[in-house]
Amino acid sequence: MVENGGWRWGPFTFRLPFLHTRPCWPELLQGTLVATATGLALVPILTGYFGMSFEEGIATSLLISTFLVIALWVFGDPYAPGWTTPALPLVLAFVLARYDTPELRFQAMAALSISYALLVFALGVTRAGPRLMAWLPPTLRATILIGSALAAFRQVFVTDAPRFLHQQPISILLACALCLVLVFSAPVHRLQARHPWLRRVTALGLLPGFLAAAIVGPLVGEVRYEVEWGWLWPPVGDAVAKMSPFSIGWPPLSMFLDVVPLVLLTYVIQFGDWVTGDAVLRDAQPARPDDPIRIDPRRSHLALALRNFGSALVVPFFPAQGSLWAGVHVVVASRWREGPGAMRDLHSGLISYYLMGLPLIYFLLPLLTGLQPLMGVALAITLVTTGFACAYIGMAIPRTNAERGCAVLGGVALSLFDPWIALALAVAAWWLLVGRDPKAPAPAEAPARVAGEEPR
Template sequence: MSESPETREQPGWKWGPFTFRLPFYHSRLLWPEFIQGMLVAAATGLALVPIMTNAFGLSFEEAVALSFIHSALIASAVIVFGEPYAPGWITPVLPLVLFFVIGNYEDPQMRFQAMTALSLTFALLVLLLGITGLGRKFVIWLPETLKAGIILGAAIAALHRVFVKDADERLLQQPIAITLACAICLFLMFSLPLQRMEKKNKLIQTLAGLGLLPGFAAAAIVGPMVGEVEYNIEWGILIPPFTDAFSKASPFVNGWPTMDMFMTSVPLALISYVILFGDMVTGNEIIRDGKRWRRDEKIDINPTRTHYSLAIRNALMGFFAPFFPTQGAVWAGVHVVVVQRWKQGPEAMKSLHSGLASYYMMGLPIIFFVLPVLTGLRPLLDIALSLTLVLTGFACAYVAMAIPSTNTSRGTVLLIGTSLAFFEPWIGLAIGVIATLALVGWDRVPEPIPDEDKSNEEPSS
């Protein structure tokens, strides 16, 4: 039976397992997402600039050039490969990566070589899991309790990083600005009383539809008033020095990693995949929740395709702008923002793919060329990163808590989440598997990946 027009997928050009959706032709520009992406996504992407200048020997301009490449590769997940997730970093891995690279290598050249080794090893691992189909099998066979524990672990880890681990560097330096941004965004996005008011008040509906932007803008305005933000805006156009950055970072000029670097990167690549796996589960569950409200659009969930696109993006990053782990599958904080507005119906967002493409500036991160914006965002980088982590933690928590159906399962989920957040990933995962088997059993559901044909059916009365 042919698919009805009401449930068809957003059109695009197929190439292999992927779908290329040309911006402004296949994807419609949506201004709320576009504006948020210009400010929040760019600011978060630039959060790596201080690390690259302090520990990797790059100038501010060279670090911006590498950040541009990272952002373009991230946007390609939506536009070139047709992924239905808001892509981003594998954020929880970043501290482990920096400890591994900076702690083991003194020379910036060798540090970039280690980043190349990590990127290429991870790309190969993900490619093999995609070719063999094991990646999809992992998703299908994951029990519900362990799945929820992984998601809750991401929530605990994200909030722990903001309020405990990095508090001295970020929260205590800009307490009012960060608290204000987080409070406004949480209220506008998740408040049940406000959602009831939205139906009667057009202004509240518009503000809620802006997602991260109102909180971020409030912090940018109030920050200088309380002495937590100081702007030093420079005017002009910045042409990022791609050649200079390439010569310092790329293995084609900088030199290839040693075999020892590749070998020592394997454990961290495996740990990264465990966390990436949780991100993919989270992305699927957020889409599944959205499908309860949007039965008019088909969303193609394909874990094998996701593995292929991740392998390609990480390999390209390793060759041209090595800085692992910027090429992940899901930026949960942004993913939930876009899906939340998509859930409001075709009038708010006709296609999820248009919302995602708009958030990533239709694949054209022009903001990296505008010097006033770059220098204006500079003092807001820590606010953007903290805001993203808090929303990630909240979104992961509400998704995780909705999965378990028994009290024993809920307690087990908390045990697994805490273990994954505070122990080494493999220790936490081992605890999770043992706890699931011993306390709940392998509680796998028959259809753990959203099935579009089934999800488009009306529920039986």
């Protein structure tokens, strides 16, 4: 069986919107709202720590979104692309603490993106990625996730608190609480079976919490809207001049050596994203034999490597070029499995959620200026929900008390110390307190195949 539509080139498939894919209006509407709220969450980081103006931050987000959509258009990966969000708190803690100027921080981001691209490319070509992950002890995987969770909470409630939380406490806490309840609450998920409207609300992910802050914020005096009318032409050239290594200089070799631990940690998180995305597709594929989806780890590795290397040259903000936006992936796959009447094919649904690759929201000045006072809220709910997800996934991995204690100890080290020191401490703690179980089986690499197809 082969995938439907598109032009094949090497291991990739190019799909042109409106020719190879059709608009799916529910996904297009959700994408317009959700992408607007979450796609701009990096703007307060760019303006606060990387010397960007608001307009240049918008231009940077536009470029990042363009590289994300390339995963769907050019490479044909069957996942909803997004940030490798659990790595973001670790990366911010490292870059902001170690480097003082925007130029050095962008150079560090470029070093991270280039190093990561080379690692992912090598693991894809040699097909060594699954073997590397099979070798990695589960306790260390849990350590990375717990470290990401602690770093995310520290970023929101300590590092960024004077700039955001102290200025908008009610709005941010309300938005974070509502998002946690809608996304993670077991009682709410049980109620979805009896209340279809609740299922539709939870499918919107972070948007309800964001909208609640947008309504309550002005009522309590924490948000003041100053909407401007017209069109915004994002200053792409000015933004690229402030961050591209072609204009600010290339990272020195010492910087490439400094970022190695973060690159390895990010790959571990990324591999988990692929496992999650594959599981969702394999679960839904039996309901759609008319639209076979080919899962190819080699293609996914090469596509991710090329995107990260390309973005490093133009818009180096690591880890904004990941392979999975889990919430969107699940929402689209759920409607896809309902049949051709609901969604003609999976790629149409995915590309529709990304506005068919047409980033009109970045040009609408009323929308952008209306969202400007809520950027801190968007960043806070992104980091808090990421931290909570990393925490409960990470704590579910250890099987013994020793493994749980070791994972928490290593996670604290990752959130507080230099990456090389933290990684050494985490490995030492695992070696001394847990050790490798000689009876644990090592899973073999899965070949490329259609989702849902039984391995031969």
